[in-house]
Amino acid sequence: QVQLQQWGAGLLKPSQTLSLTCAVYGGSFSGYSWSWIRQPPGKGLEWIGEINHSGSTNYNPSLKSRVTISVDTSKNQFSLKLTSVTAADTAVYYCARVPPSLLRGWFDPWGQGTLVTVSS
Amino acid sequence: QSVLTQPPSASGTPGQRVTISCSGSSSNIGSNTVNWYQQLPGTAPKLLIYNNNQRPSGVPDRFSGSKSGTSASLAISGVQSEDEADYYCAAWDDNLNGRVFGGGTKLTVL
Numbered sequence: 001q002v003q004l005q006q007w008g009a010g011l012l013k014p015s016q017t018l019s020l021t022c023a024v025y026g027g028s029f030s031g032y033s034w035s036w037i038r039q040p041p042g043k044g045l046e047w048i049g050e051i052n053h054s055g056s057t058n059y060n061p062s063l064k065s066r067v068t069i070s071v072d073t074s075k076n077q078f079s080l081k082l083t084s085v086t087a088a089d090t091a092v093y094y095c096a097r098v099p100p101s102l103l104r105g106w107f108d109p110w111g112q113g114t115l116v117t118v119s120s
Numbered sequence: 121q122s123v124l125t126q127p128p129s130a131s132g133t134p135g136q137r138v139t140i141s142c143s144g145s146s147s148n149i150g151s152n153t154v155n156w157y158q159q160l161p162g163t164a165p166k167l168l169i170y171n172n173n174q175r176p177s178g179v180p181d182r183f184s185g186s187k188s189g190t191s192a193s194l195a196i197s198g199v200q201s202e203d204e205a206d207y208y209c210a211a212w213d214d215n216l217n218g219r220v221f222g223g224g225t226k227l228t229v230l
Contacts, residue, residue, distance in 0.1 A: 035219075044122060045157075045165065045208055047219040058218055094164055101171075104212040104219075106155040108167035108176065 002027030004111035006095045008080075012118050018082040022095030022111050023075070033098035034078040035107060036069060038091040046091075050098060051078060085118045092116075123148060124209055124222035131228040132199045140225045142192040142209035148220055152212040154192040156185055159206040159224075168207070169194060201229045 008020035022034070035050035049059035051069045059067045063082070071078040082089060093114050096107035125143040132138040142154065156169040167176050169185035172192065184195045192211075196203055209222040 044224040045210075045221045047210075047221065049218070060218055061216060103153045103171055106167055106170040107157070107165070107210075108170070110164040110166065113164050 002097065002109060004095050004097065004109055006093075006111040006114050008093075008114055008116070010115055010117060012085050012116065013120055014086050014118060015084055016118075018080070018085050018089065018093075018116055018118075020080045020093055020095070020114055020116070021077055022079070023077045024097070025076070027097075029073060029076040031100055033100070033105065034069070034071060035096045035098050036080045037094045037096060037107065037110075038089075039094070039113075040088075040091040048080065048082075048093075053100070085116075087118050090116065090118050122223040123213060123216070123220035124211065126207075126209060126222035126225045128223065129226050129228065131230055132196075133230045134200060135198050138196045138199045138227065140194045140207050140209075140227070142194070142222050144190050144192075144211060144220075146190060147215040148190075148211045148213040149187065149192055150190040151214055154185065154187050155210050156194045157208045157210065159208065161205070165208065196227075199227075199229055203227060204229045 003025045006022040031053050033050050033052040036048040051057045066083045068081045095111040098105040153171045157165040158168045159165040172187040173185045182197045186193050206224045208224045213220045
């Protein structure tokens with residue numbers, strides 16, 4: 001049973017860089033895409049972006065200028081960096097796996113979530 | 121403002137059939153499959169339905185999904201108290217070249 005375990009700094013000041021890592025345990029890393037999703041407090045889900053098995057990335061156009069998603073296949077991990085954060089970036093951040101599919105796939109499983117608060 | 125439109129709330133009494141709608145456009149639901157996620161209070165979302173109407177192993181068969189044109193629906197037949205949760209639809213959007221979610225529907229079991 002594959003599990004995603006994520007971690008990173010939970011409190012940032014405005015203008016700092018958000019950095020989160022997600023590790024994959026109990027399953028294959030290759031062949032899948034890996035995604036990040038966030039959820040502001042009391043609000044809905046927002047897709048941030050993802051990276052596929054060949055290293056190609058897709059980002060939400062609204063965040064594209066500030067986001068970088070990368071993978072470390074030697075460690076079965078992938079990471080999210082979001083630069084120049086503001087209070088609007090305060091959210092629970094989730095990592096998720098996307099299986100290979102001709103039909104674009106889906107998010108399964110999800111990490112446990114990391115609350116990131118941006119405050120001066 | 122979410123790309124996919126869901127009603128903010130839905131409700132039903134135990135045993136009732138409840139449906140949640142998800143409306144999109146030709147660039148997302150109209151040309152791609154829809155997935156549904158269940159988020160129980162205080163937990164991470166969980167995959168409920170994939171590829172419009174497929175249930176992952178372990179998901180009760182009272183949950184079903186359908187799609188027609190640019191809309192999709194999640195149905196819960198015989199809703200139970202443990203089904204109280206937020207439900208989200210999602211799909212790929214060809215115009216945005218990325219994934220989009222509905223705003224979520226909070227299901228209350230009365």
